[in-house]
Amino acid sequence: xxxxxxxxxxxxxxxxxxxxxxxxxxxxxxxxxxxxxxxxxxxxxxxxxxxxxxxxxxxxxxxxxxxxxxxxxxxxxxxxxxxxxxxxxxxxxxxx
Numbered sequence: 001x002x003x004x005x006x007x008x009x010x011x012x013x014x015x016x017x018x019x020x021x022x023x024x025x026x027x028x029x030x031x032x033x034x035x036x037x038x039x040x041x042x043x044x045x046x047x048x049x050x051x052x053x054x055x056x057x058x059x060x061x062x063x064x065x066x067x068x069x070x071x072x073x074x075x076x077x078x079x080x081x082x083x084x085x086x087x088x089x090x091x092x093x094x095x096x
Contacts, residue, residue: 005035005093007087011082011084011085013080014090015033016036016078017077018037018052019037020047021048022038024038025051025055027095049073052069053080056093067080
């Protein structure tokens with residue numbers, strides 16, 4: 001199992017290391033036990049968090065309402081819950 005992914009009956013929890021202010025939103029590999037994601041939004045007024053939610057929803061094929069920030073709103077290390085994504089999509093999230 002991938003250390004940044006915890007599967008549960010009601011969805012999955014992801015551990016994300018966010019890097020706001022990048023040129024574009026993209027996966028950037030791992031950062032310790034977290035999945036590193038570069039975000040094309042600054043870390044002000046919640047823009048980076050909104051960008052992360054949008055990126056994960058598009059990447060996993062779920063509505064934005066199915067992606068919920070659980071912890072880390074003001075930190076780079078975040079925990080995100082995703083509902084409705086397939087196991088294959090979740091496990092393949094770290095693939096380009």
